[in-house]
Amino acid sequence: MTEGLAFEPEDEPVGWVVLDPDGNVVDSGGQTVTEASADAGEEN
Amino acid sequence: MAAIDQALVSILLNGLTPTGAAGIPGTAIGTPVGTSAMRIRLNSTLSTASAAGTELSTQTSGYTNGTGWSSLGQSTASSSGSAVGVPLTTQSFVSNGSPTAVVSFDLTGSAAQRGFWGPFNAQPVNVGSGNTFQVVGGSGAAAGIQISLT
Numbered sequence: 001m002t003e004g005l006a007f008e009p010e011d012e013p014v015g016w017v018v019l020d021p022d023g024n025v026v027d028s029g030g031q032t033v034t035e036a037s038a039d040a041g042e043e044n
Numbered sequence: 045m046a047a048i049d050q051a052l053v054s055i056l057l058n059g060l061t062p063t064g065a066a067g068i069p070g071t072a073i074g075t076p077v078g079t080s081a082m083r084i085r086l087n088s089t090l091s092t093a094s095a096a097g098t099e100l101s102t103q104t105s106g107y108t109n110g111t112g113w114s115s116l117g118q119s120t121a122s123s124s125g126s127a128v129g130v131p132l133t134t135q136s137f138v139s140n141g142s143p144t145a146v147v148s149f150d151l152t153g154s155a156a157q158r159g160f161w162g163p164f165n166a167q168p169v170n171v172g173s174g175n176t177f178q179v180v181g182g183s184g185a186a187a188g189i190q191i192s193l194t
Binding site: 013014015016017018019020021026027029030031032033034035036037 | 160163165172175176178179185190193
């Protein structure tokens with residue numbers, strides 16, 4: 001059995017990237033998740 | 045607890061996202077959203093529920109103020125309440141800023157009505173002059189922006 005790190009980062013899908021003029025990735029970020037709720041306007 | 049039928053969720057999602065041919069809204073919600081291809085507007089400030097953020101100025105290439113990204117492609121339609129991924133086709137611009145800060149987006153109809161909006165993950169994204177900012181395109185769950193209604 002292969003031991004893993006205790007806090008391995010999850011593989012998050014890439015949502016955006018920044019490339020330099022040579023096409024090298026200089027920054028990236030995960031997907032943007034926009035979730036609207038039909039409950040948002042409900043009064044408690 | 046969800047307060048909306050999942051089939052209705054899909055009708056609304058498909059009508060407010062580019063799930064129709066060539067990226068038009070997928071169902072005929074019509075006039076308020078527009079019936080031509082939807083767009084992504086990029087902002088240097090946060091959008092809110094009541095107003096869009098401050099739109100980016102026209103960049104070196106790939107982004108024009110007032111037009112935004114308008115060739116998103118036809119997203120995979122929502123089914124049984126599943127999320128819609130936007131865009132199908134990767135979108136990009138070359139920055140003329142020092143840097144250009146990308147903070148949020150608005151998915152808008154051709155009639156400029158906003159559908160969904162949100163901040164980019166890890167915003168602000170500072171894009172140095174000459175560098176390229178891309179939002180990853182793909183089918184369904186592979187797209188860079190995931191839109192859902194619960």
